[in-house]
Amino acid sequence: MEILRLIKIKTTFSYEKLFFIDEMKRKVTLKQIARELDVSISTVSKSLRNSPEISEDTKQKVQAFAKLYNYKPNNIALSLKNKKTKTIGIIIPEIVHHFFATVISGIEQVANENGYNVIVCLSDESFDKEVINMEMLATGSIDGFIMSLSKETQLKKDFHHIVEVINQGMPVVMFDRITNDVFCDKVIIDDQMAAYEAVDYLINKGFKKVALVTTVDYVSVGKLRTEGYLKALRDNNMMAEEDMIVKIEDIDNCSVKIERLLEEQKPDAIFAVNELFAVTCIKMAAKMGVNVPDDLSVIGFTDGIISQFSSPAITTVSQNGIKMGRSAAKMLIDRLEMEEEDEHYRTEVIETHLVERESTPTL
Amino acid sequence: MEILRLIKIKTTFSYEKLFFIDEMKRKVTLKQIARELDVSISTVSKSLRNSPEISEDTKQKVQAFAKLYNYKPNNIALSLKNKKTKTIGIIIPEIVHHFFATVISGIEQVANENGYNVIVCLSDESFDKEVINMEMLATGSIDGFIMSLSKETQLKKDFHHIVEVINQGMPVVMFDRITNDVFCDKVIIDDQMAAYEAVDYLINKGFKKVALVTTVDYVSVGKLRTEGYLKALRDNNMMAEEDMIVKIEDIDNCSVKIERLLEEQKPDAIFAVNELFAVTCIKMAAKMGVNVPDDLSVIGFTDGIISQFSSPAITTVSQNGIKMGRSAAKMLIDRLEMEEEDEHYRTEVIETHLVERESTPTL
DNA sequence: TTTCAACACGCAAACGTTTTCGGTAGGGTG
DNA sequence: CACCCTACCGAAAACGTTTGCGTGTTGAAA
Incomplete structure (x- = not known):
């Protein structure tokens, strides 16, 4: 109850607290904390980020309060401010397919390791769905794409949607079902x-x-x-x-x-x-x-x-789908997090090998 | 070039245009359009949403310009304003598992039909990862959860993370591996x-x-x-x-x-x-x-x-994984889009049936 | 007593939208 | 000529953050 002692410094507190209790644990914002503690929003923000600008006293008070009410900064607001969402978009033909599932798994691993989320869209082997999904995600929802072409797209050889997002400055990594008609990072096997x-x-x-x-x-x-x-x-x-x-x-x-x-x-x-x-x-x-x-x-x-x-x-x-996924994610995140843009695209070739089992003669 | 004629009304335009060409097709915002066309941001916004407040002339001009530069409203900004992200979070033990892959597929289908995206997190059968992932997504990234418990969670019987997000007002739908210890919508088989x-x-x-x-x-x-x-x-x-x-x-x-x-x-x-x-x-x-x-x-x-x-x-x-996924997504979206909150949770039971094949006697 | 630095904090802008509310100019009416 | 209405548009708030800068207060030094 050290926490409560710290907070009780404010006299108005006991009254204000009712508001929070009533509202259950519903998402606390900086503004609310600021109001309750009778300081400015910036003070709260700086306190939580441990800025030297703020006195130890205030910092402790704010931090205690924030912890008590389980404050977490709102991701959307952060995304808007930082102009990056920390999520990567995956577009694949289908997910009920062992290979693609393993690739997603690999992507998710390194995404997770680096604080990224993945949002998955299925093209269902349809060109139109592929286009729609890409346009949907391209408008701010994600920082970059990892994708494998739909059959229909490969048949039509129409890649304008991909070129467009790349021109908008959004990195794309293609894997497995790729095309040489667009310049971007790629992960394939030979x-x-x-x-x-x-x-x-x-x-x-x-x-x-x-x-x-x-x-x-x-x-x-x-x-x-x-x-x-x-x-x-x-x-x-x-x-x-x-x-x-x-x-x-x-x-x-x-x-x-x-x-x-x-x-x-x-x-x-x-x-x-x-x-x-x-x-x-x-x-x-x-x-x-x-x-x-x-x-x-x-x-x-x-x-x-x-x-x-x-x-x-x-x-x-x-x-090795896991490896392909990991590699693709790594390439994408590398590109996302480097400061100056690099016009040099890489194609990584993942090695394969023959797994000998019972459908061929054992000797 | 009707479009260009319309836009050339502005004399300053030819100069400003250089800016855009230089920047390639990099994401146009309302503010930029407003500056180029020398109107206010609100006018641009209203024009694009076809408000009767704006004269036909201006609307046409703005719309033509927006189309030319392929304007699309920024999702993040919309999410922040509307306090809804139109994406649903999926948390499952693993994805390299046919059943879970089919469920995702089902979820994605109805999500897509309703303009939602899905973001997938894997708990890897680990309690900690399940908790971390949920907390990560709960801070604004999504509107609701669809999840299946990790083995470790089922073993520990610790569901505080789930109860918490529910108390925050975020709907959760559990499927397949569920618990009766938390009150929410569920989709199971018998x-x-x-x-x-x-x-x-x-x-x-x-x-x-x-x-x-x-x-x-x-x-x-x-x-x-x-x-x-x-x-x-x-x-x-x-x-x-x-x-x-x-x-x-x-x-x-x-x-x-x-x-x-x-x-x-x-x-x-x-x-x-x-x-x-x-x-x-x-x-x-x-x-x-x-x-x-x-x-x-x-x-x-x-x-x-x-x-x-x-x-x-x-x-x-x-x-039927597809059916379970579709059903779960439907339940979640229904709850997300109803105006008043409903405290009454449902549990849907998907029917199963025996598929007779060769591992049992044919008669 | 004055001056100046350091400390602590608040203001405001910015990210990109939408929407409410006002405001202005022009034309019509009395 | 005064008034009002309409058509059209802009300012500003709001969503939740972060951060550069300005400002007030305090204490000590001159």
């Missing part, structure tokens, strides 16, 4: 190289008929992984046959296309550009009595839940 | 009933030795599901044997405990309270040469990626 290594691995195991299950070409990462596949074949003096490549547009007809591939081409190994395709290959194979890995080897991409828990567990290219 | 139905289903299939793989009791949903299991046995005149129940503390020793259960008790069916436990049962069974579903049936909980894609696909209690 999709082509990773795919190359996976396919090369299969070829070195002695497989002769390595098929590819991939996406349509406008998905940037899908295209790159396809190129890696082709290059690996070429470098090993193998012919890429069109029939051994299936490109899947929407997820729904995925099964039938894969089934046809298995039936007609009878590959001895498959490289799939994501884990959903990979697990579907295994499912279809099982259905047809083809044993994985004895009769067919499968390598997927993105080391997610599916790869770990399917039976057999899937050998896969691990793409 | 965990006990859902578990009951799953176990009852197994018993009706004729299984005599139904085991349970569950969490430790302080996890609210785990406990409820355990109770459902026990009740189902009781109602079917079966004895609950202690040896048939394994409670798993941390995920790491999950495998060994399940293996021991399979070896020592040889159950003919297992009910697992989450999909991770379920898939581990199947993996262990396979390892021991026990075939699922021929020799052993398994039912899981939470219809996530694992259940869908494991082989065999897992029969499971589906817990």
Whole structure:
């Protein structure tokens, strides 16, 4: 009750206090504290920030009172004054997707470490939603963006919304699904190289008929992984046959296309550009009595839940989402907190590696 | 260039314009527009909001100018003035978890529909982080919370941080991992009933030795599901044997405990309270040469990626995360946007249902 | 007694809005 | 010519902070 003693210096206090009790603990402001203690707002503010301008007496009184009523400075007011919100905006195609969830997790980690919050918007693979969300956040709500392009945006190749926010002086970091048409910091993996290594691995195991299950070409990462596949074949003096490549547009007809591939081409190994395709290959194979890995080897991409828990567990290219997220957040915060602007943009490449599991021969 | 004609009315304009061009498209404010057009800030504001107070001429001029320079009102300033941020805070244990990701997705949907943003914080199952995050957001950043308790919070049973923000007048909606110790809106499933139905289903299939793989009791949903299991046995005149129940503390020793259960008790069916436990049962069974579903049936909980894609696909209690998220967001926004405060809190129960797949006999 | 420094504090501007209230100029009416 | 009304616009407060600067008081030194 040292606190109360300090505060009771004011005679009017006992009366005024009723106001606070009545109002419960509803958000105290500097102004209210100032009124109660009969000092100016600036005195209160300075006291709380321990300014030498203010006498020890007053400081103690104010600090005690503030603590008693659990004063916390209002974030919005601070944001307005400082012209920075200490929050970063994330725009991704969807969140119900293991890879994107891990990236968010990574971003949140370093955001938290640096006193930032993250606000998440989902584009749902839609160009329009991506644009709307960006415009919504760009008007003061956040200090910078971390984003991965929607499929539709990649298809349209329209990036004006991104260029605009960058021109407004708001930093943007793109990850995974990026474009070279806009200049900003980027975090990616070497999709082509990773795919190359996976396919090369299969070829070195002695497989002769390595098929590819991939996406349509406008998905940037899908295209790159396809190129890696082709290059690996070429470098090993193998012919890429069109029939051994299936490109899947929407997820729904995925099964039938894969089934046809298995039936007609009878590959001895498959490289799939994501884990959903990979697990579907295994499912279809099982259905047809083809044993994985004895009769067919499968390598997927993105080391997610599916790869770990399917039976057999899937050998896969691990793409460390946490690391990508952390890296992206670090790049963004670095840029936000440096004094002079730097026109030099960086692209960080996160390393990948092959996680060997049960869908490829153990030796 | 109707726009330009309108604006050129001002003679000083061509000079001032240089300022803007130089500054690129950097965020225009009312004040700047006012200066350029030589009117007051209020006139600009009113013009843009189409007030009848302003003459058509001025309105057109201002609107044209604003459009040209892509004026958008600053969100932070609006938040400060209106004392509402139009963003809702989500606090969940982790995001790399299919169920929570779906809930966020649901929340984001209705948030978006109503012009709200979501800011996501992860407690990482830690009490302290949960508290810190809440305090961080409670000081003006958001209008209300949607949250699911961390394990540690459930263990400590300390909810002062939640009660505090509620007392400050900030609405909270809890989902899934809730507590009855704080009064607020809630969205849950009937965990006990859902578990009951799953176990009852197994018993009706004729299984005599139904085991349970569950969490430790302080996890609210785990406990409820355990109770459902026990009740189902009781109602079917079966004895609950202690040896048939394994409670798993941390995920790491999950495998060994399940293996021991399979070896020592040889159950003919297992009910697992989450999909991770379920898939581990199947993996262990396979390892021991026990075939699922021929020799052993398994039912899981939470219809996530694992259940869908494991082989065999897992029969499971589906817990619609999207629906829970949508419902929670709706409840919160309803409360935020109603004029007088309502002291009456609601608890919404989202229905569940059993998704029959390959881990239980097809007939 | 005067002067000057140090100390302690308040004023006011600023961040970007919205909105209430006044004020002015012009034209119409008596 | 006096008056009033209307149409149009601006000043200012408010939201909650921070901070540079001005000012009053006190004590001590001259």
